């Protein structure tokens with residue numbers, strides 16, 4: 548439904564190079580990457596707001612590269628929603644329909660159905676100034692779908708919302724995608740959004756795609772150390788051939804399947820901290836020193852030094868020995884060999 552091949556463009560010092568990916572009909576695809584990596588430029592190239600220098604963009608089987616935005620049948624939703632301030636919610640939603648050849652009655656009927664689905668019926672007559680941030684963003688979604696687009700492009704639609712609205716809108720977006728059967732391409736920094744909503748994802752770094760795959764693969768089997776860090780692996784160490792990771796001093800461990808140099812990554816949830824050595828077949832156990840415990844939101848992490856390296860382990864909130872986790876304590880780190888993910892150098 549969306550097919551981008553060898554896309555390239557330049558803006559001053561920034562360039563997109565050899566960008567290629569496909570989004571299948573009805574799929575929810577997430578484009579992730581750090582700030583300034585080129586995510587919005589890819590969306591804007593597909594929407595026709597930015598001209599690309601090379602490559603091909605096909606939407607619903609048609610090459611759209613030379614077409615103006617209004618002939619691409621693509622809707623783009625930005626994070627700041629940009630509603631018309633002088634039009635009511637219903638008027639905002641129906642506004643663009645006439646340019647897509649949708650008859651007035653049919654358009655109104657569709658708009659009211661979308662407003663109902665998004666829980667906006669009671670605010671249909673209000674002006675945007677009298678809506679909450681979450682409601683404004685729902686109106687933007689309704690407006691995007693009301694034009695019967697072939698694809699919906701979403702540029703960080705959740706990022707300007709506070710956490711409660713964000714959770715609600717995430718659920719609304721999921722419901723809307725399922726119900727509409729449309730193809731969604733969403734840009735996000737946030738891997739919780741990608742994990743919750745998307746079927747497949749791509750990670751971009753400095754204008755080049757580092758990985759395209761199922762969300763599960765991107766999160767569990769990142770292709771590069773950069774992607775591993777981006778998806779929160781936290782424990783990333785270099786492996787210098789011989790299938791071994793050296794942590795400094797006498798500490799080292801074997802990395803299954805590593806016959807060349809590269810990196811090994813381990814999710815913090817797969818590393819366990821304890822005070823005794825529980826090594827079992829298929830598991831590795833290393834001695835370390837607890838450096839501290841910190842929390843991110845409701846999650847707790849132990850930082851443990853092992854030789855010259857530092858590990859991060861997610862702590863179960865029920866960890867029975869929380870009170871004994873004072874810095875400087877000797878601990879054991881345990882992880883299953885199968886949790887180690889090896890990434891060869893390119």
Ligand SMILES: Nc1ncnc2c1ncn2[C@@H]1O[C@H](COP(=O)(O)OP(=O)(O)OP(=O)(O)O)[C@@H](O)[C@H]1O
Nearest residue numbers: 558559561580581582583584585586587588589736
């Ligand atoms: N119209 C423009 N003129 C010049 N440079 C631009 C233009 N639009 C974007 N850029 C530059 O291109 C790079 C990529 O921008 P883009 O907005 O695609 O990043 P992004 O990944 O979407 O970032 P963010 O997550 O912060 O929105 C940035 O360095 C940006 O400054």
